[in-house]
Amino acid sequence: MNLKVNEIFYSIQGESVHAGLPCVFVRLTGCNLRCSYCDTRYAFHDGRTMSRASVVERVRQYGCSLVEITGGEPLNQSGTPALAGALLEAGYTLLVETNGSLDIDRVDRRCSRIMDIKCPSSGEEASNDPANLKRLTPNDQVKFVIGDRKDFLFARHMVSRLPASLPPERVLFSPVSGRLPADRLARWILDARLGARLQVQLHRLIWPDRERGV
Numbered sequence: 001m002n003l004k005v006n007e008i009f010y011s012i013q014g015e016s017v018h019a020g021l022p023c024v025f026v027r028l029t030g031c032n033l034r035c036s037y038c039d040t041r042y043a044f045h046d047g048r049t050m051s052r053a054s055v056v057e058r059v060r061q062y063g064c065s066l067v068e069i070t071g072g073e074p075l076n077q078s079g080t081p082a083l084a085g086a087l088l089e090a091g092y093t094l095l096v097e098t099n100g101s102l103d104i105d106r107v108d109r110r111c112s113r114i115m116d117i118k119c120p121s122s123g124e125e126a127s128n129d130p131a132n133l134k135r136l137t138p139n140d141q142v143k144f145v146i147g148d149r150k151d152f153l154f155a156r157h158m159v160s161r162l163p164a165s166l167p168p169e170r171v172l173f174s175p176v177s178g179r180l181p182a183d184r185l186a187r188w189i190l191d192a193r194l195g196a197r198l199q200v201q202l203h204r205l206i207w208p209d210r211e212r213g214v
């Protein structure tokens with residue numbers, strides 16, 4: 001099965017519990033949502049068709065054990081489950097970044113699925129699939145990208161609905177870049193005595209002038 005690939009690059013993981021580690025990124029083309037803040041609109045359409053074997057070979061060339069499949073929306077391509085399977089079989093630690101609107105069990109539970117729960121200001125709150133909550137394993141991660149106070153209150157409520165087996169360090173609160181200052185979100189988390197991880201997009205701090213390939 002072929003894949004439509006927007007970019008493959010090697011960078012510092014900027015998000016998730018793996019932030020700071022070198023990581024190979026496979027960014028797939030196309031998304032079924034249109035979040036108001038999306039920083040990756042260039043992946044909605046642009047891309048080239050590659051075979052699964054050629055993607056795995058490109059990844060191998062970087063010599064890095066951590067790999068992330070992102071997009072766009074990776075679960076929106078029918079070739080993604082087999083790509084994930086091939087990378088797992090090859091022994092990589094595999095992260096799959098997904099928007100939470102599609103069944104996360106489309107990919108193997110050995111992946112760490114980093115699942116967004118879309119907040120109101122994204123404009124895509126209605127797209128969240130509530131059935132995903134019970135599919136989460138302790139190896140997965142849940143992420144709220146927060147643009148305003150209403151989003152924070154929504155996220156705080158949703159945290160109380162997450163499976164108890166998901167540890168707090170795997171619950172990520174991230175400010176929408178350019179929209180919500182990180183210190184404000186930090187204060188809200190501290191004042192609420194919330195068990196969650198504040199996460200800022202590390203790659204935007206390291207490479208503020210680069211939009212792609214980092």
Ligand SMILES: C[S@@+](CC[C@H](N)C(=O)[O-])C[C@H]1O[C@@H](n2cnc3c(N)ncnc32)[C@H](O)[C@@H]1O
Nearest residue numbers: 037038039040071072097098099116145176177
């Ligand atoms: C570009 S998306 C690709 C994966 C998938 N479509 C999703 O939304 O999870 C990767 C991550 O970047 C986050 N993101 C996109 N634009 C952002 C922004 N302006 N500020 C902070 N995070 C953003 C998304 O919420 C998501 O967690």
Ligand SMILES: Nc1nc2[nH]cc(C(=O)O)c2c(=O)[nH]1
Nearest residue numbers: 012013014015070097203214
């Ligand atoms: N460095 C870096 N880390 C990331 N973590 C998740 C990303 C994504 O766009 O999904 C991303 C990205 O685009 N760059």
Ligand code: SF4
Nearest residue numbers: 031034035038072099
């Ligand atoms: S789901 Fe992800 S890629 Fe799609 S619009 Fe939202 S943030 Fe962008």
Ligand SMILES: [Mg+2]
Nearest residue numbers: 039040070214
């Ligand atoms: Mg990104």
